[in-house]
Amino acid sequence: MNGNSVGIVVRNFFTSDEPLKLISQLELSPFSIAYETYGTLNEEKNNVILVFHALSGSAHAAGFYPTDPNPGWWEDMIGPGKPLDTNRYFIVCSNIIGSCYGSTGPESLNPKTQKPYALDFPVITVKDMVRAQKKLIDFLDIKKLFCVIGGSLGGMQALEWALSYPEMVESSIIIAATAKMTPQNIAFNEIGRVAILSDFLFSNGNYQLQNQKPAKGLAIARMLAHITYLSEQSMNNKFGRELKTGNYLFGLKDIDFQVQSYLHYQGDKFVERFDANSYLYITKAMDYFDVTKELLELKTKTKFLLISFTSDWLFSTRQSMEIVNLLRKNNNHVSFTEIESDQGHDSFLLNFEVQGEILSSFLEGIKKS
Amino acid sequence: MNGNSVGIVVRNFFTSDEPLKLISQLELSPFSIAYETYGTLNEEKNNVILVFHALSGSAHAAGFYPTDPNPGWWEDMIGPGKPLDTNRYFIVCSNIIGSCYGSTGPESLNPKTQKPYALDFPVITVKDMVRAQKKLIDFLDIKKLFCVIGGSLGGMQALEWALSYPEMVESSIIIAATAKMTPQNIAFNEIGRVAILSDFLFSNGNYQLQNQKPAKGLAIARMLAHITYLSEQSMNNKFGRELKTGNYLFGLKDIDFQVQSYLHYQGDKFVERFDANSYLYITKAMDYFDVTKELLELKTKTKFLLISFTSDWLFSTRQSMEIVNLLRKNNNHVSFTEIESDQGHDSFLLNFEVQGEILSSFLEGIKKS
Numbered sequence: 037m038n039g040n041s042v043g044i045v046v047r048n049f050f051t052s053d054e055p056l057k058l059i060s061q062l063e064l065s066p067f068s069i070a071y072e073t074y075g076t077l078n079e080e081k082n083n084v085i086l087v088f089h090a091l092s093g094s095a096h097a098a099g100f101y102p103t104d105p106n107p108g109w110w111e112d113m114i115g116p117g118k119p120l121d122t123n124r125y126f127i128v129c130s131n132i133i134g135s136c137y138g139s140t141g142p143e144s145l146n147p148k149t150q151k152p153y154a155l156d157f158p159v160i161t162v163k164d165m166v167r168a169q170k171k172l173i174d175f176l177d178i179k180k181l182f183c184v185i186g187g188s189l190g191g192m193q194a195l196e197w198a199l200s201y202p203e204m205v206e207s208s209i210i211i212a213a214t215a216k217m218t219p220q221n222i223a224f225n226e227i228g229r230v231a232i233l234s235d236f237l238f239s240n241g242n243y244q245l246q247n248q249k250p251a252k253g254l255a256i257a258r259m260l261a262h263i264t265y266l267s268e269q270s271m272n273n274k275f276g277r278e279l280k281t282g283n284y285l286f287g288l289k290d291i292d293f294q295v296q297s298y299l300h301y302q303g304d305k306f307v308e309r310f311d312a313n314s315y316l317y318i319t320k321a322m323d324y325f326d327v328t329k330e331l332l333e334l335k336t337k338t339k340f341l342l343i344s345f346t347s348d349w350l351f352s353t354r355q356s357m358e359i360v361n362l363l364r365k366n367n368n369h370v371s372f373t374e375i376e377s378d379q380g381h382d383s384f385l386l387n388f389e390v391q392g393e394i395l396s397s398f399l400e401g402i403k404k405s
Numbered sequence: 406m407n408g409n410s411v412g413i414v415v416r417n418f419f420t421s422d423e424p425l426k427l428i429s430q431l432e433l434s435p436f437s438i439a440y441e442t443y444g445t446l447n448e449e450k451n452n453v454i455l456v457f458h459a460l461s462g463s464a465h466a467a468g469f470y471p472t473d474p475n476p477g478w479w480e481d482m483i484g485p486g487k488p489l490d491t492n493r494y495f496i497v498c499s500n501i502i503g504s505c506y507g508s509t510g511p512e513s514l515n516p517k518t519q520k521p522y523a524l525d526f527p528v529i530t531v532k533d534m535v536r537a538q539k540k541l542i543d544f545l546d547i548k549k550l551f552c553v554i555g556g557s558l559g560g561m562q563a564l565e566w567a568l569s570y571p572e573m574v575e576s577s578i579i580i581a582a583t584a585k586m587t588p589q590n591i592a593f594n595e596i597g598r599v600a601i602l603s604d605f606l607f608s609n610g611n612y613q614l615q616n617q618k619p620a621k622g623l624a625i626a627r628m629l630a631h632i633t634y635l636s637e638q639s640m641n642n643k644f645g646r647e648l649k650t651g652n653y654l655f656g657l658k659d660i661d662f663q664v665q666s667y668l669h670y671q672g673d674k675f676v677e678r679f680d681a682n683s684y685l686y687i688t689k690a691m692d693y694f695d696v697t698k699e700l701l702e703l704k705t706k707t708k709f710l711l712i713s714f715t716s717d718w719l720f721s722t723r724q725s726m727e728i729v730n731l732l733r734k735n736n737n738h739v740s741f742t743e744i745e746s747d748q749g750h751d752s753f754l755l756n757f758e759v760q761g762e763i764l765s766s767f768l769e770g771i772k773k774s
C-alpha cells in the first residue's frame with residue numbers, strides 16, 4: 037500500500053451541554069463524543085470526510101497513540117497519499133454514543149445516580165448516533181461534508197447521515213452494509229445478547245461496580261459474530277480441518293481443531309477490550325435499523341457509492357443492491373461496485389488495493405463534479 | 406401426502422453384553438440401543454430399510470405412542486403407501502448411542518460408579534454409532550440391508566454404514582449431509598458447546614444429580630443451531646422484521662421482533678426435551694466426522710443416492726457434490742439430486758412431495774436391478 041502514516045494522533049473529546057433527544061423520546065444529557073482528526077481543514081471548510089466505525093470500532097481510525105504500537109483500524113486507507121488522502125482531506129472519525137471507547141455509553145457515569153449507567157443507559161438507535169455526531173460537526177463549525185463513509189454499522193451511519201441531513205452531505209460511501217437488518221442478522225445479534233445476559237457474572241448489568249465481567253457470555257457473543265465476519269471459503273482456507281496437536285484428543289472439552297482454538301482466542305481477546313453492556317446496546321441499535329421507507333422517499337443531490345463483497349453473507353451484495361434499487365427509484369445519483377473477495381464481511385477491513393482505488397476515483401469524480 | 410400412518414408403535418430395546426470397542430480405544434459396556442420397527446420382515450429378509458435420525462432425533466420416526474398425539478419425525482415419509490412403504494419394506498429406526506432417547510448415553514448409569522456417566526461418558530464418533538447399530542442388526546439376524554437412509558447426521562450414518570459394512574448395504578441414501586464437517590460447521594457446534602459448558606448450572610456435567618439443568622446454555626446452543634437450519638430466505642418469509650407488539654419497545658431486554666420470540670421459544674422447548682450432555686457428545690461426534698479418505702478408496706456395489714437442497718447452507722449442495730465426486734473417482738454407482746427449496750437445512754424434514762418421489766423411484770430402481 038502506498039502512502040505514509042499520519043503518525044502520532046490524539047483522541048479529542050466533545051461534550052455537549054444540550055441534551056440529546058433520542059428516538060425513544062428519552063434524553064441523554066450530558067453526552068460526550070470521542071473523535072480524532074487527520075489532515076487539515078481548508079479555509080473553505082469543504083474538504084471534510086467523516087468516517088464511521090463498525091460495532092466494536094473506535095475513533096482511532098489511523099495513526100498511532102504514543103504508547104501503543106498498533107495503528108488505527110483503517111490505517112491502510114487513511115494517510116498522506118492514501119485513498120482517504122490527508123494531504124487533501126480533513127478526516128474526522130467519530131466514536132458512536134453507546135460505545136466503550138470514550139463516548140458516553142453504559143460505562144459512563146449516570147448523573148442521576150453518580151454510578152455507571154449500566155442498564156439505565158437509554159436504548160439508542162443509529163439515528164441517535166448520527167444526531168450526536170451532528171452536534172460534533174456543528175461544534176467544529178463545519179457546514180458541509182464532502183463525504184461520509186463507513187463499513188458495516190459504519191455504512192449504516194453513512195446512509196443515515198444522507199437521510200437525516202441530506203443538504204449537508206455531498207457524497208456518501210456505504211460499504212458492506214444494509215438498508216435494514218434482516219431476521220437472520222437480528223437472530224445472530226439476539227443470541228450474542230442472550231449469551232451476555234445469561235452469564236452468571238452479568239449481575240443485571242452492574243458487573244462494573246462489582247469489579248467483574250460477564251467474560252464467558254461476551255466471548256460467546258464475539259465467537260459467534262466472528263463466524264459471520266468470515267466466509268465459509270476463508271475458513272476453509274485458513275483452518276480447514278487442521279488439528280491443534282495433530283491428533284484427535286477424544287476428550288469432551290478438548291480443543292481438537294485449529295478453528296476452535298482461533299475462536300476461543302478471538303473471544304478472549306475481545307473480552308479484554310470491549311464492554312459487554314456496550315455490546316448489548318450497539319447490537320440493539322443495529323437491530324432497529326430499517327431505513328427502507330425513508331430511502332424510497334429520498335430525493336437528494338447527495339452522490340452515493342455502494343460497495344459490497346462477493347463472499348460477505350452478513351451484509352450481502354443483495355442487501356447493498358436493495359439500497360441501490362431504492363435510491364434509483366427517485367433517480368438519485370448512485371454508483372455500485374461488488375468487489376471479488378473470499379474474506380467475507382471482514383473484507384472492508386482487509387481489502388485495500390481494490391477498495392482503495394474505487395474510493396479514490398469516486399472521490400476524485402465528486403471533487404471534479 | 407398419500408398413504409396412512411403405521412399407527413400405534415412401541416419402542417424396543419436391544420442390550421448388548423459384549424463391550425462396544427470405540428474409535429478412542431475405550432470401551433462402552435454394557436450398551437443399549439432404542440429402536441422401532443415398522444412393516445414386516447419378509448422371509449428372505451431382504452426388505453430391510455435402516456433409517457437414521459439427526460442430532461436431536463430419536464428412534465420414533467413414524468406412528469404414534471399411545472399417550473402422545475405427536476407422530477414420529479418422518480411420519481410423512483414412512484407408512485403404508487408412503488415413500489418408505491411399510492407394505493413392502495421392513496423399516497428399522499435406531500437411536501444413536503450418546504443420545505438421551507433410550508440408548509446408552511451420558512444420562513445412563515455408569516456401572517463403575519452407579520451414577521449417571523455425565524462427562525465420564527466416553528467421546529464417541531459416527532463410526533461408533535454405526536458399530537453399535539451393527540450389533541443391533543446382527544441381533545435381529547439381518548444379513549443384508551436393502552437400504553440405509555438418513556438426513557443430516559443421519560446422512561453421515563448412512564454414508565458410514567456403506568463405508569464400514571459395504572457388503573451388507575445394497576443402497577445408501579444420504580440427504581443434506583457431508584463427507585466432512587467444515588471449519589464453519591465445527592465453529593457453530595463449538596459455540597453451542599461453549600454456551601452449555603459456560604452455564605453456571607452445568608456443574609461440570611453433574612447437573613442431573615443436583616436436579617437442575619444448564620437450561621440457558623442449552624437454549625443458546627439450540628437457538629444458534631436453529632439459525633443454521635433455516636435459510637435467510639425462509640427467515641425473511643417467516644418473520645421479516647415483524648414486531649411482536651407492533652411497536653419498537655426501546656427496552657434493552659425487550660423482545661421487539663417476532664424472530665427473537667421464535668428463537669426463544671425454540672430454545673426453551675428444546676431444553677424440556679433434550680439433555681445438555683448428549684448435545685455435547687453428539688456435536689463432538691459430528692465434528693470428528695471426515696470420511697473423505699475412505700471415500701476416495703471405496704470400491705463397492707452399493708448404490709448411492711445423494712440429495713441436497715438449494716438453500717441449505719449448513720450442509721450445502723457443494724458438500725453433497727464432494728461426496729458424489731469422491732464416489733465417482735472409483736466408478737461407484739451414484740445418483741445425485743438437488744431439490745429446489747427455500748427452507749434451508751430443515752428441508753429434509755419438511756419437503757415430502759419432491760423428496761418422497763425421488764426416494765420412491767430410486768428404491769424402485771434398486772429393487773428391479
